Amino acid sequence: xxxxxxxRSGRLPExxxxxxxxxxxxxxxxxxxxxxxxxxxxxGNYLKFTVPLSHAISLLSWGAIEWFDSYQRTNLVxxxxxxxxxxxxxxxxxxxxxxxxxxxxxxx
Numbered sequence: 001x002x003x004x005x006x007x008r009s010g011r012l013p014e015x016x017x018x019x020x021x022x023x024x025x026x027x028x029x030x031x032x033x034x035x036x037x038x039x040x041x042x043x044g045n046y047l048k049f050t051v052p053l054s055h056a057i058s059l060l061s062w063g064a065i066e067w068f069d070s071y072q073r074t075n076l077v078x079x080x081x082x083x084x085x086x087x088x089x090x091x092x093x094x095x096x097x098x099x100x101x102x103x104x105x106x107x108x
Contacts, residue, residue, distance in 0.1 A: 001076070001083045004056075008086060009048060009107075010038030015082075025107045029093075036105050039090030046107035050094050057087040 006018045009025045025046070029036030039048045040056075064071065064080055071077045094102040 001060075001079050004040055004060075004083045004087070007040040007042075007044065008038070009041055013082075025105075028105050028107070029102070032102075034093070034096050034102075036090075036093055036102055038086065038093070039105070040087055048090070048105040050091060050101060050103045053087055054091060057084055057091070060084055060087075 002017065005016070006021055008016075008018075008021060009028070011023045011026060012021065026037055028048075036048070040053055041047065042049050042052055060080070061084055064084065068077075071080050094105075096102075
């Protein structure tokens with residue numbers, strides 16, 4: 001999950017564990033009058049995509065269901081939930097209207 005935290009975009013939370021990662025891309029979507037800040041960068045670059053992120057969040061969620069006891073034993077439940085929520089909140093932002101889905105966001 002540290003990998004995902006290192007890929008976070010937007011205004012970072014106080015509990016950010018990646019010391020070199022700072023707030024970034026705070027105006028994403030402003031050119032279309034929507035907020036597409038936050039979410040995760042894809043593969044260490046400065047692009048965000050809905051389809052790969054949807055897949056990754058689905059797999060993380062599936063793993064959470066299958067091995068939840070392991071996350072509990074290692075005290076990682078809060079980190080797991082934060083990782084999933086950061087991604088799903090952005091996916092909701094990327095679908096602001098019934099017939100609108102932003103599938104790629106480039107950093108501003």
